[in-house]
Amino acid sequence: MMKKTITETGGDQRVGLYLYGIADADAQTELGPIGIEGNAVYTIPYKELSAIVHDCPLEPYNSEDEETVKGWVKTHQHVLDIAEDKFGTVIPFGFDRIIKPEDNAPANEVLKKWMAEEFDSLMEKIERIRGKKEYGVQIFYLPSVISEKIVEECEEIKKIKEEMKSKGPGAAYMYKQKLETAIKKEIESRMVSYFKDFYERIKQHVEEIKVEKTKKTDEKDKLMMMNLSCLVAEDKYKELGAELEEIDKEEGFSVRFTGPWPAYSFV
């Protein structure tokens, strides 16, 4: 790769700085044209920290085309992967965080000023995530399987079912409703104990845990019951994987284990 000299573009009033992350390194270096839309990524050091950036126009990356956005997001992640390889700990930023110049200061000055003001808190964040990676853990359940299980196991529901058989068709509708309510109640209480159980089991293997919002799934009959972001020590993810495998084996549940990601959820 040809070495391109860093020009002072970051000092131009018309140039913004697209921010990928803050690395725990006092390096002034170039990472090559690996950025979004092939931009040259480089670092701007301040004390023991360096911001990973590329020069960009003063407007956010924006597109209605799904594939384009996906490509940008993947590139953003790729730059952070390379930065982590090179520098170790990196505080990740989300997509489209662009530093703008101020009246009298170019974007690189604004960035350095921000890093100076936030220095202590940035160092704290670095320490919080040092030697750790983020993993996503999503647990799904199959309502049909769970409710079948409940019908088999729960005495109260069995009783309603028996009564239903002996009644005439006129009362069937009312009983059906009664049955549904009973199943619903039972699922609720079971979900709470499943949640507690899974949460405790996962917690043993992670440094920090965040309960995220549950999301829609692609599969119709499968619902997400837990969505966790876990901060895991580098040597511990296998333990976590083994625990998740046990949960995955349980009837009516399945697990999705994603990562390692930069610690997006813990900064």
Add this chain to the structure above:
Amino acid sequence: MDPNRDTHATLVDLLDRILDKGLMLNADVIISVAGIPLIGINLKAALASVETMLKYGIWEDWDAAQRAIATEERRRKGVDKLPLQEGEEIILKMFGSHWYSKGIYRSWRPGHLYVTNKRVFLHRKEPAEMLFEATFEDIEGFAMERRKNIAKKETDYLYIFYKSGEIAKLHPTEAYPVKEAIEVRMKELGLSLEERTASMMDEDAAKFLVEDEEVVQKEKMWYLLEHPAPGGVTTKTWKSGKLYLTNKRVCWWYDFDECVAFEASLEGIRGVGIETRDFGGMLKMKRVLAIAYDKGEACFSGDEEAMQKMEEMLRSNVAEDEEMDACPSCGAKAPVQELLGNGCKVCGWVSARVKKMEVIV
């Protein structure tokens, strides 16, 4: 089960993180993206959270319920409880941080600083950890130091000296009340305290100072460190650290590697000066403090004020005596600068460079 990050399903998880999370910046420094539809409709749908799961049971706000359970679990496990000893009472509580240093792992670790009737400690809630702890019996004395932090605000640092010789560095929101609380309690317990001075607190200098060596001046400075790169080339990088002038030498402490990466004896120093140099790239016209010494030249950079102070101290501590050399023609001894600039007074020799200049003139 192995974690996965390259499938369609995990892309959703990644999008979720990159689009919604990561470190936040104050809105006034970034280009605002609020109100701009950043991502395609389908993508948004994929990220949408499940608001209701009523059909299959599970409460309307299952997410809130989950968080409540998680908090409850933590409390039940006693994670949020402060590990106080029996009969221990809190006298003072304040936000603060402790300087943790072990090998290359160094940082300020934040938590709550407590002064109790038994000890001083700094505790972090999540994840729960005792970051620093000292019983009054272990404390020999302490010192305060007022320093400008990076944002140029003056704050007080509190140093606690242990009887064992170790030093703990604390940075409470307000250092005086902490110091006072400790003093009062130690007096009550009949323990004596020594007031120390700030000069004893340079932990880095303590690692390299030899016997009879004392720090005369210390400034935070960047150093243009030369290091070999592949292919036999040397690259130069600015590294952060501290430049020390002691009664024996000038040396630069490399903060990251925790070692002395440059040193020159006072006798070896040939000259110092502050000048503007062009290093190309982003470092056009950078102000540097250049030190010429017997093995070459070293470049430092820092606050103009710091550079001037250091230059002044260097000048007054280093006798900038003129280097003598022999005239290449007749061998008469004369100061180098005079020989090169004006030629030899004895035989009339002048350097090739001066000759050339004369021709031009």
